[in-house]
Amino acid sequence: MLDSLWTPTTVGGISLPHRLVMAPMTRDRSTPEGVPTELNAEYYAQRASHALIITEGTQPCADGQGYLLTPGIHNDEQIAGWRKVIDAVHAAGGRIVIQLMHVGRISHPDNTPHGRRPVAPSAIRPEGVMFTASGPQEMPTPRALSTQEVAATVDDFRRAAAAAVAAGADGVEIHGANGYLVHQFLSDNTNQRTDRYGGSLDNRIRFAVEVAAAVADEIGAERTGLRISPGNPYNDIAESDTAELYPALLDALRPLNLAYLHVMHTGDEALLHTLRAQWPATLILNRGGTDLPTRAKDIDNGTADLVSVGALALANPDLVEQLRAGAELNAPDPATYYGGGAAGYTDYPTYTN
Numbered sequence: 259m260l261d262s263l264w265t266p267t268t269v270g271g272i273s274l275p276h277r278l279v280m281a282p283m284t285r286d287r288s289t290p291e292g293v294p295t296e297l298n299a300e301y302y303a304q305r306a307s308h309a310l311i312i313t314e315g316t317q318p319c320a321d322g323q324g325y326l327l328t329p330g331i332h333n334d335e336q337i338a339g340w341r342k343v344i345d346a347v348h349a350a351g352g353r354i355v356i357q358l359m360h361v362g363r364i365s366h367p368d369n370t371p372h373g374r375r376p377v378a379p380s381a382i383r384p385e386g387v388m389f390t391a392s393g394p395q396e397m398p399t400p401r402a403l404s405t406q407e408v409a410a411t412v413d414d415f416r417r418a419a420a421a422a423v424a425a426g427a428d429g430v431e432i433h434g435a436n437g438y439l440v441h442q443f444l445s446d447n448t449n450q451r452t453d454r455y456g457g458s459l460d461n462r463i464r465f466a467v468e469v470a471a472a473v474a475d476e477i478g479a480e481r482t483g484l485r486i487s488p489g490n491p492y493n494d495i496a497e498s499d500t501a502e503l504y505p506a507l508l509d510a511l512r513p514l515n516l517a518y519l520h521v522m523h524t525g526d527e528a529l530l531h532t533l534r535a536q537w538p539a540t541l542i543l544n545r546g547g548t549d550l551p552t553r554a555k556d557i558d559n560g561t562a563d564l565v566s567v568g569a570l571a572l573a574n575p576d577l578v579e580q581l582r583a584g585a586e587l588n589a590p591d592p593a594t595y596y597g598g599g600a601a602g603y604t605d606y607p608t609y610t611n
Contacts, residue, residue: 260550260581262557267564269310269540270480270517272353272428274564277557278578280308281544281566282357282431282485284315284328286597291371292317292330294339299346300604304575306352309564312431312483312520315359315438316340318418319411321377322439323370324361326391327597331356331418337425344426355429355483356422358415358473362439363400363448364493366390376400377407379442379449379456379465384494405453408465411439416472419482429481432469435522437493440466441486444503447496459499463507470514479515483542487522488529501529508536518542520566534561542566550581573606580609 264276285301288294302311317323317330330336340356347354363378366388378400387394403411419430434440442448443465449456455464466484474482488504489497497503508519518540523530534541543562545553550570556562567577573590574580580587594602 260554262554263550263565264582267540269564270429270482271478272310272481272517274309274353276309276578277564278309278581279542279564279566280305280311280571281568282312282314282433283568283572284325284596285603286325286327287599287603288327288329288339290327291335292323292328293335294329294343296342297600297604298329298339299343302343302354303346303350303352304604304608305571305577306347306350307576307578308352308571310428311347311352311354312566313343313354313356315357315361315433316418316422318358318360319414320371321374321411322360322414324365324376324388326369326389331358331421331425332414337421340422340425340427348426353428355431355481356425356427357431357433357485358418358422359433360411360414360439362442364388364397364438365400366395366397368392368395377403377411378439379403379451382448382450384437386494402451405455408455412465412468412472415469416476419473419477423477423481429483429517430473430477431483431485431520432466432473433485434466435485435487436490437495440469441490441493441495444507445495445497446499448494459503459506460510462503463510466507467510467514470511470516474514474516480517482514482516483518483520484511484516485520485522487524488533489526490522490524500526501532504529504533505536508533512536512538515539518563520544522546530561540564544568575604575606576608576610583609585609
């Protein structure tokens with residue numbers, strides 16, 4: 259029933275033994291300075307039998323941080339921390355890419371190293387609260403990036419990609435989903451700019467395309483992926499033109515020959531099949547809580563080349579071995595998803611113990 263998951267493939271320049279990918283998941287267990295730890299290295303190395311590990315969102319610059327205890331990849335200490343993580347994964351036989359995530363307006367000054375107001379395409383406050391060390395607080399109205407600052411932010415992604423590869427990563431994934439900065443530029447409810455980055459479809463996709471082009475130029479397209487989530491309302495996103503927006507984005511991205519597109523599916527099957535038809539390279543699909551036989555069918559029928567799983571990978575370090583053995587899977591504990599120590603992070607039982 260799951261046979262199609264276990265066939266080898268190649269993604270960009272990375273040879274993979276099968277097609278079950280670990281999705282990126284924020285776990286809030288780095289140091290307050292954004293440095294990955296030995297505990298992070300243990301967590302990722304435990305999951306090295308996944309075809310590919312996509313790490314938690316990692317800020318490419320200080321302004322990119324929104325949550326407490328998330329890792330960065332923009333200074334020497336953070337790079338050294340990631341090198342320990344990546345070395346541990348490689349020693350365990352795995353492959354790992356770092357997801358570059360700039361949160362944009364989904365932030366609070368108390369959670370950043372500099373205490374500045376969040377930045378965004380436009381000065382539009384998101385609904386909702388942010389958890390801080392002093393408790394939940396309303397997110398403030400962000401400051402709109404100037405045209406020059408947008409270009410500087412593209413360069414932040416470029417430098418972060420170079421740093422990820424310097425740390426030994428097999429590549430990077432640009433986070434263009436879930437209401438964070440790249441998604442904020444795409445969506446017309448968060449992007450009300452009047453310069454070359456706002457208004458028309460071509461202008462709203464420009465930032466995503468420039469980031470992808472800069473990263474691909476820096477580390478090679480064969481090491482560069484992009485994640486999108488068409489129609490996802492998370493983090494106060496309200497896209498009014500999804501059916502036109504994402505095909506336009508893929509048309510602009512296709513000449514870059516990126517290694518893969520990672521789609522977080524939010525229910526629009528017609529759009530998913532349109533995007534699949536437009537994207538000749540590897541497509542990784544995440545269907546959320548859908549069962550694994552359904553996900554395997556996506557590979558069988560060509561909708562996806564690989565599938566990614568989140569909570570299953572979180573709760574089952576050796577998920578691949580457990581599935582192949584037909585073993586009973588662990589249930590994830592939501593109370594330990596974010597923050598804390600080893601509990602609910604590195605202490606889930608494996609098939610062999």
